[in-house]
Amino acid sequence: MDTTLPKRQRIKQQNRQSILDAGRRVFAEQGYDAATVRDIIRATPLAAGTFYNYFTSKEEVRQALEEELASALRPRLAEGRAEASTGEEFLSAFFSSVFALRTERGAGLEEADLRAGLDDLRADLDAAVGRGLFRALDTAALAAALLAAADDVANRLRRHGGDPAQATEAVTRLFLAGVQPP
Amino acid sequence: MDTTLPKRQRIKQQNRQSILDAGRRVFAEQGYDAATVRDIIRATPLAAGTFYNYFTSKEEVRQALEEELASALRPRLAEGRAEASTGEEFLSAFFSSVFALRTERGAGLEEADLRAGLDDLRADLDAAVGRGLFRALDTAALAAALLAAADDVANRLRRHGGDPAQATEAVTRLFLAGVQPP
Amino acid sequence: MDTTLPKRQRIKQQNRQSILDAGRRVFAEQGYDAATVRDIIRATPLAAGTFYNYFTSKEEVRQALEEELASALRPRLAEGRAEASTGEEFLSAFFSSVFALRTERGAGLEEADLRAGLDDLRADLDAAVGRGLFRALDTAALAAALLAAADDVANRLRRHGGDPAQATEAVTRLFLAGVQPP
Amino acid sequence: MDTTLPKRQRIKQQNRQSILDAGRRVFAEQGYDAATVRDIIRATPLAAGTFYNYFTSKEEVRQALEEELASALRPRLAEGRAEASTGEEFLSAFFSSVFALRTERGAGLEEADLRAGLDDLRADLDAAVGRGLFRALDTAALAAALLAAADDVANRLRRHGGDPAQATEAVTRLFLAGVQPP
DNA sequence: TATGAATGAGGCTTCATTCAT
DNA sequence: AATGAATGAAGCCTCATTCAT
Numbered sequence: 219m220d221t222t223l224p225k226r227q228r229i230k231q232q233n234r235q236s237i238l239d240a241g242r243r244v245f246a247e248q249g250y251d252a253a254t255v256r257d258i259i260r261a262t263p264l265a266a267g268t269f270y271n272y273f274t275s276k277e278e279v280r281q282a283l284e285e286e287l288a289s290a291l292r293p294r295l296a297e298g299r300a301e302a303s304t305g306e307e308f309l310s311a312f313f314s315s316v317f318a319l320r321t322e323r324g325a326g327l328e329e330a331d332l333r334a335g336l337d338d339l340r341a342d343l344d345a346a347v348g349r350g351l352f353r354a355l356d357t358a359a360l361a362a363a364l365l366a367a368a369d370d371v372a373n374r375l376r377r378h379g380g381d382p383a384q385a386t387e388a389v390t391r392l393f394l395a396g397v398q399p400p
Numbered sequence: 401m402d403t404t405l406p407k408r409q410r411i412k413q414q415n416r417q418s419i420l421d422a423g424r425r426v427f428a429e430q431g432y433d434a435a436t437v438r439d440i441i442r443a444t445p446l447a448a449g450t451f452y453n454y455f456t457s458k459e460e461v462r463q464a465l466e467e468e469l470a471s472a473l474r475p476r477l478a479e480g481r482a483e484a485s486t487g488e489e490f491l492s493a494f495f496s497s498v499f500a501l502r503t504e505r506g507a508g509l510e511e512a513d514l515r516a517g518l519d520d521l522r523a524d525l526d527a528a529v530g531r532g533l534f535r536a537l538d539t540a541a542l543a544a545a546l547l548a549a550a551d552d553v554a555n556r557l558r559r560h561g562g563d564p565a566q567a568t569e570a571v572t573r574l575f576l577a578g579v580q581p582p
Numbered sequence: 583m584d585t586t587l588p589k590r591q592r593i594k595q596q597n598r599q600s601i602l603d604a605g606r607r608v609f610a611e612q613g614y615d616a617a618t619v620r621d622i623i624r625a626t627p628l629a630a631g632t633f634y635n636y637f638t639s640k641e642e643v644r645q646a647l648e649e650e651l652a653s654a655l656r657p658r659l660a661e662g663r664a665e666a667s668t669g670e671e672f673l674s675a676f677f678s679s680v681f682a683l684r685t686e687r688g689a690g691l692e693e694a695d696l697r698a699g700l701d702d703l704r705a706d707l708d709a710a711v712g713r714g715l716f717r718a719l720d721t722a723a724l725a726a727a728l729l730a731a732a733d734d735v736a737n738r739l740r741r742h743g744g745d746p747a748q749a750t751e752a753v754t755r756l757f758l759a760g761v762q763p764p
Numbered sequence: 765m766d767t768t769l770p771k772r773q774r775i776k777q778q779n780r781q782s783i784l785d786a787g788r789r790v791f792a793e794q795g796y797d798a799a800t801v802r803d804i805i806r807a808t809p810l811a812a813g814t815f816y817n818y819f820t821s822k823e824e825v826r827q828a829l830e831e832e833l834a835s836a837l838r839p840r841l842a843e844g845r846a847e848a849s850t851g852e853e854f855l856s857a858f859f860s861s862v863f864a865l866r867t868e869r870g871a872g873l874e875e876a877d878l879r880a881g882l883d884d885l886r887a888d889l890d891a892a893v894g895r896g897l898f899r900a901l902d903t904a905a906l907a908a909a910l911l912a913a914a915d916d917v918a919n920r921l922r923r924h925g926g927d928p929a930q931a932t933e934a935v936t937r938l939f940l941a942g943v944q945p946p
Numbered sequence: 947t948a949t950g951a952a953t954g955a956g957g958c959t960t961c962a963t964t965c966a967t
Numbered sequence: 968a969a970t971g972a973a974t975g976a977a978g979c980c981t982c983a984t985t986c987a988t
Contacts, residue, residue, distance in 0.1 A: 226947090229947090230947090233947095233948090251433030251434070252433075254981085254982065254983080255982080255983060255984090256981080256982065256983080264948080264949090265948060265949040265950055266949080266950060266951090266983090266984085267948070267949060267950065267984085267985080267986080268947080268948055268949070268950095269984095270983095270984075270985085271947070271948080275983090305579055305580055305581075309579075350581060351581070352579040352580065352581060353579065353580065353581040353582060355570070355573075355574055355579060356553065356570055356571060356574065358552055358553075358556065359549045359552045359553045359570075359571055359574065360549070360574060360579065361552075362548040362549055362551065362552035363545040363546070363548050363549035363552075363574075363575075364545070365548065366544040366545050366547065366548030366549075367541045367542070367544055367545035367548075369544070370540055370541045370543075370544035370545075371538065371540075371541045374540070388537070388538055388541075389538060389541055392537055392538065392541065392542060392545075392578075393545075393578060393579055394578050394579060394580055395577075395578040395580065396574075396575060396576045396577040396578035397487055397491075397534045397535065397537060397542065397575055397576060398487055398534065398535065398576055398577065399487075399532060399533070399534060399535040400535060406967085407966085407967070408966085408967065408970095408971085408972080411972085411973095412972075415972090415973090436956090436957060436958085437957080437958065437959090438956080438957065438958080446973080446974090447973060447974045447975055448958095448959090448974085448975065448976090449959080449960075449961085449973075449974060449975065449976095450972080450973055450974070450975095451959095452958095452959070452960080453971095453972060453973075456959095457958095590968085593968090594968085597968095597969090615797030615798070616797075618960085618961065618962080619961080619962060619963090620960080620961065620962080628969080628970090629969060629970040629971055630962090630963085630970080630971060630972090631963085631964080631965080631969070631970060631971065631972095632968080632969055632970070632971095633963095634962095634963075634964085635968065635969075639962090669943055669944055669945075673943075714945060715945070716943040716944065716945060717943065717944065717945040717946060719934070719937075719938055719943060720917065720934055720935060720938065722916055722917075722920065723913045723916045723917045723934075723935055723938065724913070724938060724943065725916075726912040726913055726915070726916035727909040727910070727912050727913035727916075727938075727939075728909070729912065730908040730909050730911065730912030730913075731905045731906070731908055731909035731912075733908065734904055734905045734907075734908035734909075735902065735904075735905045738904070752901070752902055753902060753905055756901055756902065756905065756906060756909075756942075757909075757942060757943055758942045758943060758944055759941075759942040759944065760938075760939055760940050760941040760942035761851055761855075761898040761899065761901060761906065761939055761940060762851055762898065762899065762940055762941065763851075763896060763897070763898060763899040764899060770988085771987085771988070772949095772950085772951080772987085772988065775951085775952095776951075779951085779952090800977085800978060800979085801978080801979070801980090802977080802978065802979080810952080810953090811952060811953045811954055812953085812954065812955090812980090813952075813953060813954065813955095813980080813981075813982085814951080814952055814953070814954095815980095816980070816981080817950095817951060817952075820980095821979095
């Protein structure tokens, strides 16, 4: 919170943040659809009417939260891919960053949140194809497949434990060399 | 509808089906969470209270619909896999059956519905690994990845057109041989 | 149940009795006001519509039950009063019969049920005044007072135990000789 | 109503009182069990939802009404008993205060309301026994009997007329000296 | 700008009762 | 007679939103 702002501005920022924090908590507990504006207000020290000075619906709160999350997530998810000099490095970077984030954030990070990074991933795949790391292929389909596989494995790691490094290696190999028997 | 049933029974069957049909329509239009029991009743010639003679909540309607869908879908989705004698045949069978169903049903078939076949797919993958069609690998992650890729490609085929056979071949090759440049 | 009745008649009697028994149970469990016709039907092997062949409302059921109860209760409550040759015998007879019934029937017998015997009591009091057992007094007020006292003591006997004979003697003396110190 | 309160507060007070008044009227007309929250709201200029800003159920309304009534009634009912120096004065005070209240309030005062004063009465009886006004006796049973007799006589006074002073004397004598012939 | 009570639409569900079978 | 599904009124309650203070 920037304390150099005039007091009025600072309070407004705080109230806005109060509502966002409450929204995050409430959505996490009840799910977006089950949550109501009232629930959000109640999780706040503010009065009911005040909500409408900042947002016009819970949908707007969700969008703001998603942006917050995406802007924190996307750089983390994209880490290491730009510098990859082989396809293996690229895939390893992707999978290990997903596994790391999932471990870090637990159930508070859903597949929907990972989608925030889907376009980045596809763009990076296109670039990688350009650099010759991968053969020419359907990068959109590949990006979707990578994300789904990463999510599936990450879920199992979180629920049943396991070594992220090993998992990274296995799933990297799956995409690198395909499914055919040796 | 068995017209040999006594009239009372026949009407009960019809009413139940009315509600299911209404539910399908309403969920498709508004989404499950936004839909209300009232919406479903209103999409029906029946009276409000009649709903509760058949279901106790919209959740029960959804479950019934899912079962209906799954029992129609799963056999179609699994077609051709059991008989596959190579990995390529297996993957081709999977992708082409997804593309066929998507073409056939249009937007009325969502990724969530495809998930009905996820467990089947994984079981068939395990069997295929046993038959030596694929090397030993993480079949759960692979199943998720295949489904996501199929869904992504199927969506693009539906929206922007394209040749399903070509698409099948491309995405089959993606998983068969991996992403590495030749 | 009179088995000499033709079969039709017998079944009708049984159904009527089914409903009455269900009504008694349901009213006892939930209270008259909270109970619904549906509750009564559900406590019965009969179908919903059948209820209306026998009664038109739960009120009618209650009346029938009250009559049943009253016709069983009133003679028991009135026992021994007609033969009393002193005021003390009369009062003793009244109190001990209330205490006996309460013990016997437990919580299934409420003050409202005792009221079924209120008019009888008053009539017997009038007769007793005529026989010179009591001085001329307001028998209506006395009957109400006797009933209330009996109910209060009977409740305490049931809840906290105690000797009915002693209780009878004490409360008889209360009304016989009044409250003045000796 | 304190007109020095800020407007918002004043309106809140008024609304609460509106609901209580409506509740009193509705309960009197239909009985507590038959009455619904809707009935209460409808007897009010307020909107449906407003009810729940003040009470969460009709039960809460009843409690509030009972407290209101009890706090108005109990002192009136207990008048004169503490100062009584004889048993006769005590009983006279009790009966005449019941008769006065019944005359004053008419049908709006039921036996159930009188029960609000039952515990007070019993406590005062205990104290009176301590002061030697009455012999040692079952004050709980006596209190119940006094209340029932008072209610019975009060009802007759209201319905068929009669002299309260005479009635007081008669029923006082009933309890003072008992029922035995001279 | 913040407050918080009022609003009334609208969700869910149960009920008494009817009536075709 | 007995059945039991259909009806739709009506109860309960919560909600998003407004608006006077």
